[in-house]
Amino acid sequence: MSFTITPLGLPEVLRIEPVVRGDDRGWFAETYKRSAFAQHGIAANFVQDNHSRSAKRGVLRGLHYQLAPAAQAKLVRCTAGRMFDVAVDVRPESPTFGKWVSEELTAENHRMLWIPEGFAHGFCTLADGTEVEYKVTAEYDPERERVIRWNDPALGIQWPLTDPTLSPKDAAAPTLKEVSSGG
Numbered sequence: 001m002s003f004t005i006t007p008l009g010l011p012e013v014l015r016i017e018p019v020v021r022g023d024d025r026g027w028f029a030e031t032y033k034r035s036a037f038a039q040h041g042i043a044a045n046f047v048q049d050n051h052s053r054s055a056k057r058g059v060l061r062g063l064h065y066q067l068a069p070a071a072q073a074k075l076v077r078c079t080a081g082r083m084f085d086v087a088v089d090v091r092p093e094s095p096t097f098g099k100w101v102s103e104e105l106t107a108e109n110h111r112m113l114w115i116p117e118g119f120a121h122g123f124c125t126l127a128d129g130t131e132v133e134y135k136v137t138a139e140y141d142p143e144r145e146r147v148i149r150w151n152d153p154a155l156g157i158q159w160p161l162t163d164p165t166l167s168p169k170d171a172a173a174p175t176l177k178e179v180s181s182g183g
Helices: 034-038 176-180
Strands: 003-007 014-018 020-023 026-029 048-054 060-066 074-080 082-089 100-106 112-115 119-125 130-136 145-147
Touching: 003 034, 060 082, 074 082, 074 100, 074 119, 082 112, 082 130, 100 112
Parallel strands: none
Antiparallel strands: 003 014, 014 112, 020 026, 048 130, 060 119, 060 145, 074 112, 074 130, 082 100, 082 119
């Protein structure tokens, strides 16, 4: 098999570990294979790929998600450096609403995170020059994008930093309660 796929604390969020084959030339790994993913319930129709680079350690991006009909599922991987990746269940009807899981993704461990629709996503960089690539199932739609405060005390995310570098949008983000109530 090309991948080891493991449910995390929120069973819809999956850690995906590709089989990496190496020799004296370097290494090779499949990063997406429709048939292998489908065996684990991932029937994604990816429509956009994104790539970000954070020059310094301590950059935090998120927590972002989009509302239907532009809700996005994401397949996230770190291609350079290290990152602390987080998914938060933002589905109000879900028994795990407001719960989160995290995974350290690095260029060396080759792990990926599958984040389905209905989950907010955020990450912070743990090394200078961290690069993140992710495939999404809906195009970016600024009208349907929502942002939740990275340090919302009701979520209690245990970020590995206390003073991140944030965009103005992320710094001004409301709490999950405020977003959920339309505030």
